[in-house]
Amino acid sequence: MTKPNERKLTIARAMAEATAQEMRLDPGVFVMGEDIAALGGVYGNTRGLLDEFGPERIRDTPISETAFIGAAVGAAQDGMRPVVELMFVDFFGVCFDAIYNLMAKNIYFSGGNLKVPMVLMTSTGGGYSDGGQHSQCLYGTFAHLPGMKVVAPSNAYDAKGLMTAALRDDSPVVYMYHKGLQGMGWLGTEPGATVHVPEESYTVEIGKAKVVREGRDVTIVSLGLGVHNALKAAKTLEGKGVSAEVVDLVSLVPLDRETIRASVAKTGRLIVVDEDYQSYGVSGEIIACVTEHDISVLKAAPKRVAFPDVPIPYARVMEQYCLPNPDKIVAAWDEMGAMQPA
Amino acid sequence: MAPTRDEQHWMYRNMVTSRRFENAIAKIYFEGKTPAFNMANGPIPGEMHLSDGQEPVAVGVCAHLNPEDVVTATHRPHHQAIAKGVDLDKMAAEIFGKASGLSGGRGGHMHLFDTDVNFACSGIIAQGMGPAVGAALSRKMQGKPGVAVAFVGEGAVNQGGWHEAMNLAAVWNLPFVCVIEDNAWGISVAKSAATAVATNDVRAAAYGIPGTRVEGNDPFAIYDAAGTAIARARNGDGPSLIEVETYRLAGHFMGDAEGYRPEGEKDGLFAKDPIPAMRARLLKEGTASEEELAAIESAAEARVDAAITFARDSADPAPEDALTAVFAA
Structure with a gap:
């Protein structure tokens, strides 16, 4: 049931909208990942960004998670605000060194002299028979290791506000979105995740339940x-x-x-x-x-x-x-x- | 290309400073660790990887770099840190684990970060590749000056992450140079037993970029090769790969008995110590007088002494400060 002035978005669209709004404000924000440009992300969360921002800032990568996540750390330390996508959280096994030994530790190792403003977005969750390397959540694995903020939205309103907050944070944020909430046509979606999302930019506080x-x-x-x-x-x-x-x-x-x-x-x-x-x-x-x-x-x-x-x-x-x-x-x-x- | 007279003096000064620094660290390292060696004891605890013999690589490359350029180095980082211009007082204090250290004692000798000169190092093999490539990407995207150099050991080229980063730098044509310090040993495993090709410059072909091998641990030849690669990066012509033959005059870490070295290898390496060799060359070519060299050496000694004194005299961090600086302020 849609009320007057209601603007229901999927989490995928809410994430893309937040990213686009921040990219318009801050030239340092850019996106790297596998199939995030022409395809718009396997889970739709970068759809439309290539058309508006072009391939310099919406950057398809080789299948080289260690390299592009490590590169995001270097770019973040050098004044950029990269967003990188780890397509499935399960793939962390090939690149966790870049994530927890570099991304998560360099602020501390520098005694706080460095900022590492980057967002690592990654899909979680199963329920659609994708097998044991494409269905995990691994929330605890990431949350256990110090130095990374970790968020997981349950609906599109929070998804947009958390993405905006993550993009403005000077510390690394792991943004874990659940495939079953994402609103992809080819995968069943929990209807309750698709909610009203204000068009204007806003933040949802990281660290508040x-x-x-x-x-x-x-x-x-x-x-x-x-x-x-x-x-x-x-x-x-x-x-x-x-x-x-x-x-x-x-x-x-x-x-x-x-x-x-x-x-x-x-x-x-x-x-x-x-x-x-x-x-x-x-x-x-x-x-x-x-x-x-x-x-x-x-x-x-x-x-x-x-x-x-x-x-x-x-x-x-x-x-x-x-x-x-x-x-x-x-x-x-x-x-x-x-x-x-x- | 050849270094100018001033550059040669700069190179010699930094080589000597680095060696004197390592000598000082080596001596202090054993304080509290004799008669029974325990790595946890003494004013400098933990592992210690000295760079004796590898100084030509640091100065031959860093002679071409400015503070704005980005360097990532390895677990054996002191020579590169010094050549990149890292604050020696704060660096020494960090190695002593003092509050006045580069990161207030949170990092230690394998995790030296000096944001003023864009220097970082890390403790896991090939780990600096990604961040250096990312810094190069950042400069290209922002249209800001600066190149990025990743120093790695010859063992690093067998890590997957090394290849991933080389490919990324090449496919995006980034202002990046990878410098391989080939000291012939990955801890105790010889290069010949670990690496399928005799020299790693040939691996550049896999990424369609120039690859160069410099033999003989020669600072002048390193200067020349690095100058070409760094100019290429500055001109926007993309990345390069350089492998330098160098000598690890120390063990992998302090306390390493080095039983794996062939008989006589170390004696042969000491005979080729690059610092006396450079000194002799400067004198022979008339680039520096005996008096000038003596002045450089005593200034380096004084600089190291001052840094060590600063470190010793600095206060320990407040233990509870361990709980701070996890996230950006």
């Missing part, structure tokens, strides 16, 4: 596609008389621990939904940030709905078995309720 649904009985914390699963579960829970609050992390680094703690202090219960692998990752960090702060607020042991610790399988039934979904979140509540009824 959002309470996207208010509730009293349980806090469901998630990011990216997981936020939509959480909202669907919250609706089901509402039918059972349970009032669920949903927190969209928006940013993993910095992590808005205050908003998470305040919500759990109110509801007393916590479910974390994460499409990344369960162990040593985001879900554990969220639970720890609550329990190490004040365990007395909890009325039940926290639960997590995350990807089991296995490579991502290809077969549809196997992958879907592993992925988080609204039913699993509701089941997590049921288990929690059984432990200690509301």
Whole structure:
């Protein structure tokens, strides 16, 4: 349902619009990556930019992630504001040295004398049987290593504002967009991600989580596609008389621990939904940030709905078995309720 | 092309400064590490990679560079840092892990960053290639003067990232020069056992760019080859590759027993030490008098002494400052 003056955009279009607006303002902003020029990005997030800005600033690269991400670090240190695309986050294996040993450490190694203003945008997520090298999220892998800001939008409004904020940041920002939210015609898209986006430029603060649904009985914390699963579960829970609050992390680094703690202090219960692998990752960090702060607020042991610790399988039934979904979140509540009824 | 008289004096001064600096570091490095060697002890802890013998590469190339030009160097960076004009006091203090160091003690000897002269080095093989190529791209896109030079060792050419960056520099025709310091050893593995071609200049053919090999660790020949490559980059004619034969007179790191070296190899290298060789040449060709050379040497000594004193006298960083400067201010 479109309201008057509403301007619904996909995340892909919102990212491209933010990039174009910053490119008009700042000649130092340019984009490098594989298939980001004529093709407009495999996930559409640079579509239209080549026509407006030309091949100098919208630069297709060889399939050489180590070289062009390393080059982005050098260009960023030299006064430019590069945006680079790592087409699938899974490809980090061929270029992580450039990312975490250079991009993430050079500000520190220089004692703060250098700025490294660059954005590394990368696609995450599965659910469409693309196999175990094209379906991971790896949120925890990136968020674990110091020196990179890490954001993950769940909708087009945040996507645009986060991109603008990332492009204006003097530190490296890893911008992780979920393929299932991107709005590509050839891949199913969560409709809730396509929302009203103001035409004018604006920023969404990096490091601030959002309470996207208010509730009293349980806090469901998630990011990216997981936020939509959480909202669907919250609706089901509402039918059972349970009032669920949903927190969209928006940013993993910095992590808005205050908003998470305040919500759990109110509801007393916590479910974390994460499409990344369960162990040593985001879900554990969220639970720890609550329990190490004040365990007395909890009325039940926290639960997590995350990807089991296995490579991502290809077969549809196997992958879907592993992925988080609204039913699993509701089941997590049921288990929690059984432990200690509301 | 040949260096002018002033350039020759500059080259000799920087070679001597570098060697005196390494000698000072080597001596201090063992403070607190005898009788039992423990890398964690003493005023200079951690690994230490000295550049003795490789000075001609640094001065032959950097003689053509200005502060605005960008250099990335390796884990063995002191000679290049000195030739690029990195602040010697702050560099020494960084190596001592002091608050007055280039990065307040956060980096150490493998992570020297001096933004005033666009110098950086890093600790992993071939790692400086991407950032140097990116700096070259930045200058080209901005229409700003300056070229980028990546110094790497001969072992680096077997890293995938080296080839990726060479290709990127060539396909985008960037003002970039890669200088390979061929000291014949990747820690303990000989070049002949690690690299499929005898000389790496031939690899330039893979990128359609000029490749040159300089034999004999000769600062004049290096100056000549680097001058051609850097002029080509400045003129917008694209990247070049230079491999220089040089000598690693020290071990890979301090404490390296070097049991892998063939008998007598080191003696042969010391006989070819480039610093006395350059000194003799300057005298022979009348480019410098004995008095001038003595003055250069004592000035270099004094400069190094002052830097070491500055480093020793500087305060340790506040431990809690470790938690700062992760992100840009």
